[in-house]
Amino acid sequence: MIDLALIGIGTGNPEHLTLQAIREINTADLILIPRKGSAKADLADLRRTICAEVLTNKATRIAEFDVPCRDVENPDYLVGVNDWHDAIVAAWQDAIAAHLPDDGPQDRAKSLKVALLVWGDPALYDSTLRIAARLDPAPNIRSIPGIMSMNMLAAAHAIALNDIGAPFIVTTGRQLRDHGWPSGVDTLVVMLDGECSFQYLDFEGVTIYWGAYVGMAEQILRKGPLAELGPQIVAERAKSRDDHGWIMDIYLLRRAAGGR
Known part of the structure; x- marks a missing residue:
């Protein structure tokens, strides 16, 4: 069972995290950090900075994964976005699967608490909630509000x-x-x-x-x-x-x- 927390982090300034966001980061078993290529390395760096400043739970693991690129040449915008989201789901699932408990049936029966740090708030012009809904098996999804842009x-x-x-x-x-x-x-x-x-x-x-x-x-x-x-x-x-x-x-x- 996957417990997935989508944590709004505002614009990446650690001072703008809510107390709820900090608590969720520290109760996660696994934090996923997306990489979007060298041109956008700053975005991953800001997430790492947030974790370095507020993460005190030494048991929490951090895993990075590469975000697939969207086909901007597709003349059908919605179809292109849909295909892109499917590719992102596959990347998430691979990253989570690589960190599932492997110490025996008892560990595998536990819920794995996974966190994704989302710019702004997951509810405003962000597709993370829609992408998360495509995961199979379906996780328990929780949305943690953040300061909107x-x-x-x-x-x-x-x-x-x-x-x-x-x-x-x-x-x-x-x-x-x-x-x-x-x-x-x-x-x-x-x-x-x-x-x-x-x-x-x-x-x-x-x-x-x-x-x-x-x-x-x-x-x-x-x-x-x-x-x-x-x-x-x-x-x-x-x-x-x-x-x-x-x-x-x-x-x-x-x-x-x-x-x-």
């Missing part, structure tokens, strides 16, 4: 996510590019945007609050009129990605109430 963005800029009594929408760059600004809201939080899709919008009256590597030592923050900052952010994002080999960014767009 949009919370970190709002805190970094010292702003509220919503205007008084007003709704806001959390969406993706793909949705913004393909469908434009959603009707009925004046505030958008945009995630998973590798193309700076705000470039497809009418800039008039729109303010952007942008952040990259939010909560990390490399944090970059920009805020101001989209018409002025848009081109600067496009250039700065490209440079930062080249410098680090990867980038995580998020932004909030706000327009005057009732804007079009």
